[in-house]
Amino acid sequence: MSTIQENDFILIVYQDRRYLKRLEPGKAFHGKGGILPFTSLIGLPFGVRLGEYDVYEPILEDLIMYGVKRETQIVYPKDAAMIGFKLNIRCGSRVIEVGAGSGALTLLFSRLAGPEGQVVSFEKEERHFRNAQKNLDRLGSLKNVSLHQDDVIGYEDEEFDAAFIDVREPWLHMEKVRSLLKAGGLLGTIVPTANQVSDCLRGLQVGFGDIEVMEIMLRYYKINAERLRPQDRMVAHTGYLAFARKIEEVVPPQV
């Protein structure tokens, strides 16, 4: 059984608030539930309740939501989960990402693809690139990721299983990204506005099939067995998700 060690990331849950912290000895968590000295945690198993605090081993969702320092639009679990699923990312997947942003999805792809997988990510803007790199360095040694401060370039010999584009004008990158996908490879993108969805659909007309556009609404409930009801407020919108698959027209067979 693994136990809590120095420098581990820990997730502290107090009521419905969550905090991701690195266990630096000598430091402590100060919250409404009192002071939680980190040294007292060392050697305990994960999943412990100390007074009003629960302390857990962070999962990928925790890292994305509470560990990534954001300079760009947050990616929500509802969308992250679907993106990983629709891009079919699993052990060994090779993924290309255009627009690393804060690196949250880069982290998702990296973890899902595992040590046998590969994630190539591009972030053109220097400030975002540096932040993403810092987030990736801090949250895990991700040897399967290569992050480039650049447009999508090179990698001509590679064939990627899936690609995700998360920039303002995804349609400008679709042709290039398509050329890096294997036959039948998967493409995804997320855009906040309906106008952008229309532009994406125009961009996908050439060379992509099985196009889907969707939005996901996630509603949490108050966890009271005798008074079960949804929470009062929710996220109304993050973005529209679009997915498609690379296709090649072939001369129809003699049917």
Next chain:
Amino acid sequence: MSTIQENDFILIVYQDRRYLKRLEPGKAFHGKGGILPFTSLIGLPFGVRLGEYDVYEPILEDLIMYGVKRETQIVYPKDAAMIGFKLNIRCGSRVIEVGAGSGALTLLFSRLAGPEGQVVSFEKEERHFRNAQKNLDRLGSLKNVSLHQDDVIGYEDEEFDAAFIDVREPWLHMEKVRSLLKAGGLLGTIVPTANQVSDCLRGLQVGFGDIEVMEIMLRYYKINAERLRPQDRMVAHTGYLAFARKIEEVVPPQV
């Protein structure tokens, strides 16, 4: 570049309909877009358009949605994606499942956990057990899965990373499942009714923390750039998802 071979599974997309087929030589797909002889596909890359048909390599979602023969309630992509994500399943995960049903989630867990992972699944009802086994056999050689026609038993020496319960009365299994989870291990369940959610919440009071209940609504859009609008109808409800983490009360440290 991998090409379509005999006995491969293929996904045929015609307009917004999808069909999962095994490529048996000499056979053909008969649909509204005409006859598609399978032999004509052999040797082509995946991701090809032949007349009105698109032919793709099936992804996990396709197998779950179109390949699993169902005798039980279908699991939808919106829920499957979130279940995999919230249970943090990835290369090497060890997962326990109570209620294999038709095996759709078993397949999900197996694929996400990969060759280094392990999935132990229980299905008490003989008819469902046989159907699940058949689905798993047919859809992929999943050496990481062991399916038992039984209640949750044994495996006392194991520590699982995550567990999913998909039976009518999940609360009856929570204590046993908890004993098989590692410290801080993850639990998920899905139930169709609000009354069951209340019962699950009562069951989770002991030994679980960070409880979340949610429902996911997925709305697809018509893929028309000039007339962008949601589809007319949608799935209104599949089930309520509940997630929690195993927790142990400890004597509070001297704060």
Next chain:
Amino acid sequence: MSTIQENDFILIVYQDRRYLKRLEPGKAFHGKGGILPFTSLIGLPFGVRLGEYDVYEPILEDLIMYGVKRETQIVYPKDAAMIGFKLNIRCGSRVIEVGAGSGALTLLFSRLAGPEGQVVSFEKEERHFRNAQKNLDRLGSLKNVSLHQDDVIGYEDEEFDAAFIDVREPWLHMEKVRSLLKAGGLLGTIVPTANQVSDCLRGLQVGFGDIEVMEIMLRYYKINAERLRPQDRMVAHTGYLAFARKIEEVVPPQV
């Protein structure tokens, strides 16, 4: 107490199906619950259960949903209710409607405005005009309605409290309709696509304020106390609703 009489409209409810019928003596309702001879109902009060059938006095919603013969897109209760509310229609309201369609909203406006109110409605297409007129004639003597087969014309001396535009290109009519509204008068419209919403917003830039765009999702539940859950499927989209108020720029006061 009023009782069921010859030629009354009646609403027959069988399980979750509803049927609006006119009580023609000698006729009968033939359904899965058996034959219900209309003569047997005469003299009974509304709100009676006969075998598996419930018979009610129709309300406005029943007339709109089950009584209006449709040649155009249906208006749903969720939208109709909000339209009446946001246009503030009540006893005495004067309402202008551009695009009567099948007359369902005309009926709504007429009923809500009551005998002291006034509804002026335009329907350019002859076929729709005739159908709307027939629906209005059949479903109630609505002396407060005048239906015109024309574009929006005349009525220069009038000042309407509210206007609703339900045509393909609402923005083409906004300026004219604005001229018929009283100062601060209310405008509403419904369009199915996001692209049309953008065009409406452009049209509303001039002369309208307090602009709101919304969509309403209505989810019904299965009425089972022990197994409470939403219905399986729902209407995902009918249209986007936009509302605004007529505004006049004035020279700012000396503040």
Next chain:
Amino acid sequence: MSTIQENDFILIVYQDRRYLKRLEPGKAFHGKGGILPFTSLIGLPFGVRLGEYDVYEPILEDLIMYGVKRETQIVYPKDAAMIGFKLNIRCGSRVIEVGAGSGALTLLFSRLAGPEGQVVSFEKEERHFRNAQKNLDRLGSLKNVSLHQDDVIGYEDEEFDAAFIDVREPWLHMEKVRSLLKAGGLLGTIVPTANQVSDCLRGLQVGFGDIEVMEIMLRYYKINAERLRPQDRMVAHTGYLAFARKIEEVVPPQV
């Protein structure tokens, strides 16, 4: 054309904020858009833009949302609109209300029922009763309303068209309220939790038919034609609405 007069209620809109004020001479509105002296408004038509402020004649929604001083749970437009619609309230309706709360729905019923209608409302708790009475007095001379600080009593000779119950345990009042409804009369209620819905459904088993339970989700959009998208956050839940109609079992006719 009616113009703004002393003591009129006015709605001030600044960006997406709305304020309901009574025009007291000598006073002014102080907001982020500067100072708006009320005297400068007198004699202007409603629907005027002065600097960054729009000034409108309040509609019923404005009174309910911004004019009612609340001591109880707010009623939202999405629900208020549907309640008025499903209870079929219009000029001349006679309505009974159990649980006036802050009087917001009382005001709705009163306005929709008009001078020919009648609203009888009960509020047992003295503090709420006084607040409701004050709200009703302040927001309009509503001669068709009688508000009682009491349980539902008396009115034995009356027959009401519709009833709305808005208390913690609506099921306790259903039998009494039913006795005051006309044959086929309409009943509505709103409850925040799923558990209460189950109890309501049990209460409606006797003497009511055509039972419907629903929830309404309203999503507003940002009014930017070039960047059309929903607002970021929304109300996730207010309450579950239930509606039914009074029914009488009769000896089945000789079919």
